[in-house]
Amino acid sequence: MDKIVVHGGRELSGTIKISGSKNSALPIIAATLLTREPCVLHRVPDLSDTNYMLQILRHLGADVERASGTVTVTAEKVESLAPYDVVRKMRASVCVLGPLLGRCKEANVSMPGGCVIGDRPIDLHLKGFEALGAAIRVEGGDVRVFAPKLTGAIINLRGKFGPTVLGTDNVMMAATLAEGITVIEGAASEPEVVDLADFLNKMGAKIEGAGTRRIIIEGVKELHGAEHTVIPDRIEAGTFLVAGAMCGNGVTIKRVDRDHVSAVTNALAAAGFQIQWAEDSITISPNGATKPLELVTEPYPGFPTDMQAQMCALLCMTDGISVITENVFPQRYMHVAELKRMGAHVQLEGATAIIQGVDRLFGAPVMASDLRASAALVLAGLKAEGRTEISRVYHIDRGYEHLDEKLIELGADIERVKA
Ligand code: EPZ
Numbered sequence: 001m002d003k004i005v006v007h008g009g010r011e012l013s014g015t016i017k018i019s020g021s022k023n024s025a026l027p028i029i030a031a032t033l034l035t036r037e038p039c040v041l042h043r044v045p046d047l048s049d050t051n052y053m054l055q056i057l058r059h060l061g062a063d064v065e066r067a068s069g070t071v072t073v074t075a076e077k078v079e080s081l082a083p084y085d086v087v088r089k090m091r092a093s094v095c096v097l098g099p100l101l102g103r104c105k106e107a108n109v110s111m112p113g114g115c116v117i118g119d120r121p122i123d124l125h126l127k128g129f130e131a132l133g134a135a136i137r138v139e140g141g142d143v144r145v146f147a148p149k150l151t152g153a154i155i156n157l158r159g160k161f162g163p164t165v166l167g168t169d170n171v172m173m174a175a176t177l178a179e180g181i182t183v184i185e186g187a188a189s190e191p192e193v194v195d196l197a198d199f200l201n202k203m204g205a206k207i208e209g210a211g212t213r214r215i216i217i218e219g220v221k222e223l224h225g226a227e228h229t230v231i232p233d234r235i236e237a238g239t240f241l242v243a244g245a246m247c248g249n250g251v252t253i254k255r256v257d258r259d260h261v262s263a264v265t266n267a268l269a270a271a272g273f274q275i276q277w278a279e280d281s282i283t284i285s286p287n288g289a290t291k292p293l294e295l296v297t298e299p300y301p302g303f304p305t306d307m308q309a310q311m312c313a314l315l316c317m318t319d320g321i322s323v324i325t326e327n328v329f330p331q332r333y334m335h336v337a338e339l340k341r342m343g344a345h346v347q348l349e350g351a352t353a354i355i356q357g358v359d360r361l362f363g364a365p366v367m368a369s370d371l372r373a374s375a376a377l378v379l380a381g382l383k384a385e386g387r388t389e390i391s392r393v394y395h396i397d398r399g400y401e402h403l404d405e406k407l408i409e410l411g412a413d414i415e416r417v418k419a
Contacts, residue, residue, distance in 0.1 A: 004390045004404055006381030007413040008363055012244060014410045015252040015281070018237045019045040019401040020069065020230035023306075024192040026092045027169040028199050028230060029053045032073035033062065033099035034173060035203055037225030044071045044230060045401045048394065052090050060096070074225075078103060090398075091120050097145060098125075098170035101134060102177035106146035111138065116370045118331040124157050124164045128171030131155040132178050150178035152219055158186025161328055162299040165190050168215070172197065175217040176205040184215040190300040191260045195231045202226035234260035235306045236400060237282075239375050241265065242310045243407065244284040245273045246317065246383045251410060252283040263303045267293060267311065271318060292320030292357060297328050309335040309376035315355045316344035317383060322355040335373035338366040342384055363388040371399040378403065382412055391419070 020043030030053065032039040044050055046069070054064045054071065062075035078100065091112040100107035112120055126136050126143070132155075134147040152175065157167050168188040173196075175182035187193070189211050197210030203226045206218035237256040244251025245268055258265075258277060265275045265282065274287035293315060297305040305328035315322035316339055326332050330351035340346060341364045345356035363386030368374030374395040381388030390396075393416070396403055404414050 001391065001419050002393050003417045003419050004378060004393045004396070005415050005417055006363070006378060006388045006390070008381055008384040008386060008388065010247065010382070010411050010413050012248040012382070012407070012410040012412060013250045015254055016240060016406045016409055018232045018240070018253055018255045019043070021045075021192055021195070021233040022047055022049055022399045023165070023190075023233075023235070024195040025050050025230045026053050027095045027166065027173070027192070027196045028228065029057065029071070029073065030095045030099050031173055031196060031199060031203070033057065033060065033075045033078055033096060034103050034176065034200075035223040035225055036074075036076045038072055038074040039203070039225050040227040041071045041073070042227070042229040043069050045069075045233065047397065047399055047401055049090055049092065049398045053093060056093050056096060060100075092166060094122055094125065095166050095169050095173075097129070098173035101129060101145050101147065102150065102174040105148065105150070106144070108142055108144045110142050116334050117329045122167070124159050124167040125170045128155050128157055128167060128184070129174060132171070132174055132182065150174060150219070152178050152180030152182040152217070154183045154185065156185040163188035163213070165193060168193050169196055172207065172215060172217060173200065175219060176200055176207070176223060178217075178219040180219055182217040182219070184217070185213065187213050187215045188299060189213060191231060191234060191257065199226060199228045202228060231260070232256050235304065235372070237261050238264040238304070238307045239310050239379070239400070240406070241268060241282065241284050242307075242314050243379055243382060243410070245271070246314050246379055247412075248284060248286070248410075250283060250285050252281050254281040256280060256282055258282070263301060264307055267295060267303060271314070290318045292318050292322040294323045296325045299328065305329055305332060306372050308332060309372045310379055312336070312346070312353060312355065313339060313376040313379045316346065316357065316380065317359075317361060318357040320357055322357065324353040324355070326351045326353075334369035335376040338369075338373070338377055339380055341366055342380055342388070344380075360385055362386055365389045365391070368392040368395040371395050375400065375403070378407070378414070382407070382414070
């Protein structure tokens with residue numbers, strides 16, 4: 001397994017381009033199962049997660065071609081079985097359920113297990129499918145959904161931790177081919193849900209209200225092929241903004257939607273950094289003393305849980321006491337133990353992290369655990385004194401396209417070591 005070695009202390013500056021969004025590309029790739037016609041997708045990031053989703057589609061019988069960032073999928077005929085060894089490696093593969101139910105009126109997917117950020121239930125997904133008329137069978141770790149036909153319904157998808165992103169995606173995809181009108185109340189409003197709805201409408205679906213808590217889908221008989229460009233990855237953008245905040249003297253990121261990252265730029269401005277906007281780019285620069293923050297993660301448009309670990313790394317080196325409350329995945333603190341190995345002072349109390357900023361972090365061997373925790377450790381290594389060695393970097397490769405290469409472009413002393 002590869003390692004990433006970072007020698008901290010370098011000042012970062014320059015410009016990098018943001019890749020297409022992983023969390024938009026994954027459901028959109030799954031949505032191509034809804035039609036037998038070819039779909040052409042641009043700016044599909046070259047990640048192990050997206051490439052894995054493409055493998056799943058091949059496994060289900062689709063023809064898949066990739067030419068750099070452009071992917072062409074033709075699902076002329078599809079199987080409806082995605083077995084456990086396929087699903088367990090990537091939980092997001094659960095979002096083939098909705099398209100398979102819509103297209104084949106049945107789907108068999110192995111239940112996704114938990115993961116290090118916490119339990120990852122799909123009860124809300126299944127509640128939505130049942131409301132559309134599907135029967136659910138959970139046997140031996142597999143979930144089978146099937147329906148003689150799908151009928152539109154009014155469905156509330158809000159759970160105790162708020163809306164579900166992939167649950168909204170799954171039910172929306174199935175509802176495009178249901179008979180009649182479906183209303184999803186308590187829907188997720190993330191930009192990635194809007195991007196999926198935009199793609200589905202290009203395929204001939206009739207979806208209104210994406211981006212709000214209430215999405216209305218009028219079912220149609222069938223969907224046709226379409227072409228689409230995936231939106232920029234707002235979490236990659238946020239990650240590079242934090243890198244610029246921690247070590248930068250003018251870092252610019254290009255290809256970013258201002259509204260999609262506003263919760264992050266507002267937090268960085270409140271922490272004392274200067275944010276400058278241009279057409280579709282943002283520049284972050286130091287701006288005198290930094291300030292501690294009280295951050296609460298919430299569903300969009302609130303502060304994103306996927307940026308919590310990265311901000312934790314920044315706040316570990318911000319004078320004063322900062323407090324982070326994780327409302328979406330309360331256990332999402334795998335990065336804290338590793339940051340403490342580097343000298344951070346963080347105290348966990350349930351879903352809350354109390355951070356006492358320190359002047360210095362020290363390089364150390366640390367272990368990546370999940371995608372965003374891994375990114376946080378790279379950021380800490382960029383700032384720490386000495387050498388930081390991050391093992392299990394396959395977590396990073398799941399969701400960041402060439403992270404190390406992009407950081408080198410900004411001046412970081414970072415290398416990937418084949419282990
Ligand atoms: C998506 O996961 C993202 N993944 C996650 O990004 C992101 O952290 C999450 O949304 C929240 O924004 C993709 O889009 C591929 P949820 P998802 O369903 O849809 C609970 C990353 O780092 N819940 O919105 O699986 C759940 O336990 C990844 O890129 C239920 O209770 O998350 C959580 O507490 C990590 N029942 C909350 O809802 C359900 O049926 C939000 O989860 C479904 C979810």
